[in-house]
Amino acid sequence: MDQQLNVFVTVAELGNFSRAAEKLHMTQPAVSQYIQSFEGAMGIKLLERNNKFVCLTQAGEIVYHHAKEILSLHSKMHYLIDDLTNKTSGPLSIGASYTFGEYVLPHVIAKMQGEYPMITPTIMIGNTKEIANLVLGHQLDVGIIEGEFHDKNLSIEPFAEDSLYLVASPKHRLVQKNGEINLSELEDEMWIVRENGSGTREVTEKMFRLCGFTPKRKLEFGSTQLIKESVEAGLGISLLSYWAVRKECSIGTLKVIKIEQLPMKRKFSIVLRSPFQTKALSVFLELLKEHDVISDLLRKL
Structure with missing residues (x-):
């Protein structure tokens, strides 16, 4: 069969x-x-x-x-079964939401490969809902997702915190403005947001509710990198992870718009379906959960 x-x-x-x-x-x-x-x-x-x-x-x-x-x-x-007698090795399928997958996960994989070269990881990047569903369907060994997600058939464990900031082009009028920014001014801006199902979109919608407004103009893009490029080009403003914009802010191609309600905080969570873990999966989870390892990675980003 x-x-x-x-x-x-x-x-x-x-x-x-x-x-x-x-x-x-x-x-x-x-x-x-x-x-x-x-x-x-x-x-x-x-x-x-x-x-x-x-x-x-x-x-x-x-x-x-x-x-x-x-x-x-x-x-x-x-x-x-092989793990019972053999060294830590074999395939490991990992799914991650865009922010963690594109800006942090490569550093975790590099550390794992340095210590356990016989593990062969494959990586799938998608939004939170996509990754959780792939773990649920046994298509992935482990997922790393953003924001809130609940499913009784999945084990979901928060392990790291992220901060999201409002960013714009250095030439944007709100960046150059002196004094406090009124929330009504944000309502009139062009907002560039991620697609529904994304953890970043979830936090953005939460910010809108917290600030008490709904943007009059909004563009929806399916890539954090595309959003960053669009914001740099002056197309609009966006709420993005510190991990995603740290480099651009350090060289001045993006600027943070400071308002009282920000930054927004969210958790990154590990998602598992099976209660049984290969040695390769156990090693990967240990690296994610080691506070010193994550701190080192964040300092390098």
């Missing part, structure tokens, strides 16, 4: 029997036979075929989703 699942998932992802056979180092007739046997065992057609493409039926979509989880759990089971 494991091989049938593997063949089915490969065909579904590549959309072609020939390419699937090549990847699996099998003949095309052998791949076709596996699919036919699998469909027979399931009692329903899973793939629509023609000369040009292969696509999933409605039943195939359901089977594909669960097949990915089953294969992931099967691999994890073998790594856990």
Whole structure:
């Protein structure tokens, strides 16, 4: 059954029997036979075929989703057994929200690789909701998310704090203005925000509620880097993590707009699904939770 699942998932992802056979180092007739046997065992057609493409039926979509989880759990089971006798090694799939994933995680991975070179990490960057759902579906071993997220099927543990500041171009009128800034002035500005599902967007909306206004103009971008470039270009203002803007603020391409309500604070949390941990995952979690390690990383950023 494991091989049938593997063949089915490969065909579904590549959309072609020939390419699937090549990847699996099998003949095309052998791949076709596996699919036919699998469909027979399931009692329903899973793939629509023609000369040009292969696509999933409605039943195939359901089977594909669960097949990915089953294969992931099967691999994890073998790594856990191997860990009982072998040195810390093997794959580790990590998901992280944009801010932590792009500005802090690379330094954690570098430290881990220096001490445990036989661990082979893969990294997925997405917003908080995306990462949590991938952990929930056993597509990731561990996730690091921003802000508040709740799911009874996940273990969510805060481990680090972040501060978010309002930033603008050095030439922006609010930066050059002397004296206190009225909140009504912020309401009239063009705000550049992250997409729904992002931890940064969640904190931004919380700030709007705290300050008692809703921006009259707002642009939604799916990348922190794109937002920084847009703010530097004078397109608008944005609430961003200190970790994300520290370098730009130090060289003067971004400036902090100071208001009484800021900075906003939020937590970064570790997200897990399985109660069992490989040695590779345990090592990674220890690095994240060591206060001195995180402090060192923050000083380097």
